Amino acid sequence: MRMSVGLLFAQLLNGVAIGMLYALLAFGLSIIKGLLNIPNFAHGALFAVGAYVSYAVARASGSFWLGLIAAPVVVGLVGLVIERVGVRRLYGSAYLFQLLLLFGVALILQEVIIIIWGPVGQSMSPPAALAGAVDIGITLFPRYLAFTTLASALIISLVWLLIQKTRYGAVIRAGIEKKEMVSALGIDVDRLFTAAFGLGAALAGLAGAFAVPVVGATTAMGADMLAIAFVVVVLGGLGSIYGAILAGLLVGIVQSLAALWVPAASTVMIYVAMVLVLWIRPQGLLGER
Amino acid sequence: MRRRLGWIPWLAMGAGIVLAPTVLPPAMATEILIYAIVAVAANLLIGYAGLFTFGQAAFFAVGGYSAGYLLAHHQVSLPAALLTGIVAGGVSAAIIGAICIRRVGIYFIMLTFAFNQMIYYIAYSWHSVTGGEDGMAGIVRPPVELGALGRISLDRPLAFYALVAVVFLVCFAAMVRVVDSPLGKIVIAARENSRRVASIGYNVQRAQVLMFTISGVFTGVAGALYGMLYWIMPIDAVHWMNSGYIVFMVLIGGTSSLFGPVIGTAIFIALQDIFSTFWARWPLLFGVVVVAVVLFLQGGVIELVERASALLARRRLGREEAQAGVTAPAGAVVEAAGDAPPAPRE
Numbered sequence: 001m002r003m004s005v006g007l008l009f010a011q012l013l014n015g016v017a018i019g020m021l022y023a024l025l026a027f028g029l030s031i032i033k034g035l036l037n038i039p040n041f042a043h044g045a046l047f048a049v050g051a052y053v054s055y056a057v058a059r060a061s062g063s064f065w066l067g068l069i070a071a072p073v074v075v076g077l078v079g080l081v082i083e084r085v086g087v088r089r090l091y092g093s094a095y096l097f098q099l100l101l102l103f104g105v106a107l108i109l110q111e112v113i114i115i116i117w118g119p120v121g122q123s124m125s126p127p128a129a130l131a132g133a134v135d136i137g138i139t140l141f142p143r144y145l146a147f148t149t150l151a152s153a154l155i156i157s158l159v160w161l162l163i164q165k166t167r168y169g170a171v172i173r174a175g176i177e178k179k180e181m182v183s184a185l186g187i188d189v190d191r192l193f194t195a196a197f198g199l200g201a202a203l204a205g206l207a208g209a210f211a212v213p214v215v216g217a218t219t220a221m222g223a224d225m226l227a228i229a230f231v232v233v234v235l236g237g238l239g240s241i242y243g244a245i246l247a248g249l250l251v252g253i254v255q256s257l258a259a260l261w262v263p264a265a266s267t268v269m270i271y272v273a274m275v276l277v278l279w280i281r282p283q284g285l286l287g288e289r
Numbered sequence: 290m291r292r293r294l295g296w297i298p299w300l301a302m303g304a305g306i307v308l309a310p311t312v313l314p315p316a317m318a319t320e321i322l323i324y325a326i327v328a329v330a331a332n333l334l335i336g337y338a339g340l341f342t343f344g345q346a347a348f349f350a351v352g353g354y355s356a357g358y359l360l361a362h363h364q365v366s367l368p369a370a371l372l373t374g375i376v377a378g379g380v381s382a383a384i385i386g387a388i389c390i391r392r393v394g395i396y397f398i399m400l401t402f403a404f405n406q407m408i409y410y411i412a413y414s415w416h417s418v419t420g421g422e423d424g425m426a427g428i429v430r431p432p433v434e435l436g437a438l439g440r441i442s443l444d445r446p447l448a449f450y451a452l453v454a455v456v457f458l459v460c461f462a463a464m465v466r467v468v469d470s471p472l473g474k475i476v477i478a479a480r481e482n483s484r485r486v487a488s489i490g491y492n493v494q495r496a497q498v499l500m501f502t503i504s505g506v507f508t509g510v511a512g513a514l515y516g517m518l519y520w521i522m523p524i525d526a527v528h529w530m531n532s533g534y535i536v537f538m539v540l541i542g543g544t545s546s547l548f549g550p551v552i553g554t555a556i557f558i559a560l561q562d563i564f565s566t567f568w569a570r571w572p573l574l575f576g577v578v579v580v581a582v583v584l585f586l587q588g589g590v591i592e593l594v595e596r597a598s599a600l601l602a603r604r605r606l607g608r609e610e611a612q613a614g615v616t617a618p619a620g621a622v623v624e625a626a627g628d629a630p631p632a633p634r635e
Contacts, residue, residue, distance in 0.1 A: 039395045096341055097583050103533040104579030111573035223529055227406030230399035264414050271407040275388055282391050
């Protein structure tokens with residue numbers, strides 16, 4: 001089978017764009033996991049809520065940008081509430097209870113979406129400023145994908161700066177390293193946890209908003225994305241919140257390129273890639289052991 | 290001493306199995322028993338091995354689809370169909386378990402979930418075999434062949450219920466044996482302290498993968514029965530929500546015995562039935578129940594366990610107190626029976 005270089009390159013860029021969305025989503029999951037030490041089963045549902053909120057706000061206001069801002073804010077607030085009202089009460093109890101709580105929350109969010117927007121998916125085109133494609137010589141690249149790639153990279157960099165360079169970020173890193181010590185130093189760990197959950201949720205919401213003009217808003221997207229985010233975090237590596245970024249890109253590229261050869265099984269290829277990576281590096285890409 | 294109550298839960302369960310089809314619609318009673326196999330098998334991992342699996346629906350579906358395909362297209366016999374469920378569930382669980390076990394804790398949970406989704410995608414997109422979104426239709430219930438005595442058709446609901454009840458009891462007894470076996474002891478010990486178990490020479494990972502496989506075997510056979518029950522294998526059976534439901538069945542029933550998940554399954558299926566009759570969006574109500582149970586009734590669950598263990602501890606102290614006439618609170622006897630670990634936990 002002959003494959004034109006242009007097509008290959010286009011799919012590669014496509015993979016990078018999708019991969020950045022995965023990275024954004026999984027980065028949030030990774031922060032929550034790092035600090036609270038729970039797998040956020042509601043993360044996919046939060047992503048879907050972000051998608052629908054941005055869709056609804058953009059429809060109502062006529063401005064894509066307003067939707068893009070509203071999604072992370074609303075989803076971040078939902079995240080704060082989930083942590084404050086739910087997860088907070090369960091830090092002392094068995095692991096499985098936290099997991100089940102988040103499962104219940106995911107069910108509720110998913111059903112609320114169906115009640116408000118119906119079971120049929122919604123779609124939205126990118127704003128006029130981002131419509132069309134740019135010619136980058138070897139192939140055409142949709143403007144909107146270029147935008148989400150750059151915007152995701154920017155947001156990830158900002159959060160990275162926040163975590164690496166600010167005092168607040170130092171507390172987050174210390175909390176991931178050793179919660180008890182941070183608490184002993186007189187820092188309010190509870191507030192830290194709430195903020196981390198809110199931040200992680202906001203990132204999921206933003207990723208959801210970015211995704212709408214690409215894949216639309218569907219009720220199944222939450223579960224799909226949750227599985228991918230989990231794979232990305234596992235691939236990223238033990239104890240490394242940044243591994244998720246690298247792994248997100250990898251998964252996006254694998255999925256896009258696989259679509260060229262085995263279109264029907266491109267999603268399954270993600271898992272094949274995961275198994276291969278875990279075989280070679282059991283601790284994950286950036287994991288330390 | 291724990292043996293003294295040993296036969297009470299068995300008796301209660303036996304009575305429940307006999308009475309269930311008289312008070313419940315037979316299909317519902319059958320579904321309870323099928324999912325009870327799944328929940329008890331899940332508890333082998335969650336409660337006994339301490340492996341929090343969130344992907345049991347994958348093995349359920351692989352067993353159901355494999356057996357269903359042969360039943361729908363190749364008119365295989367009943368034993369062959371059940372055997373297919375066993376093999377398919379076991380093999381898929383062995384492969385997935387061997388990969389997931391490479392990671393522990395949260396990562397293990399996430400991996401089991403991710404593989405559940407992978408099987409879902411395969412079932413969803415392999416339309417020619419699985420029927421995709423519409424489910425695999427055309428599954429038949431082959432008759433029970435009794436040789437010279439003729440055959441028993443399973444098309445009548447009660448006949449099929451009887452078959453499922455027999456399979457359930459065989460599976461349940463087998464799983465009790467698994468828990469009491471050396472393998473069971475190893476994984477239980479590894480749950481408490483895997484390093485110590487490894488240091489006395491056991492291969493912990495191998496034992497855990499084996500347990501995973503055994504769990505998959507029972508889950509797979511239940512999947513085969515499920516397809517026969519509704520003459521169709523729906524795509525929902527492999528949805529991740531189904532895995533969540535299975536975890537919920539195990540948790541509300543209690544993880545410290547094999548009887549607990551059976552009760553949990555009955556509660557769940559009943560709840561599902563009640564909710565789904567008056568609202569298509571019943572998972573919302575169910576989500577609320579899950580959150581409420583976890584947040585507000587958790588004290589009750591823990592209290593239940595505590596009361597049960599206090600009761601056990603009192604027994605261990607000796608007969609004096611018992612003879613002094615300390616009567617157990619009403620209901621506590623049953624709870625103690627339900628929550629008493631078949632193996633001592635110390």
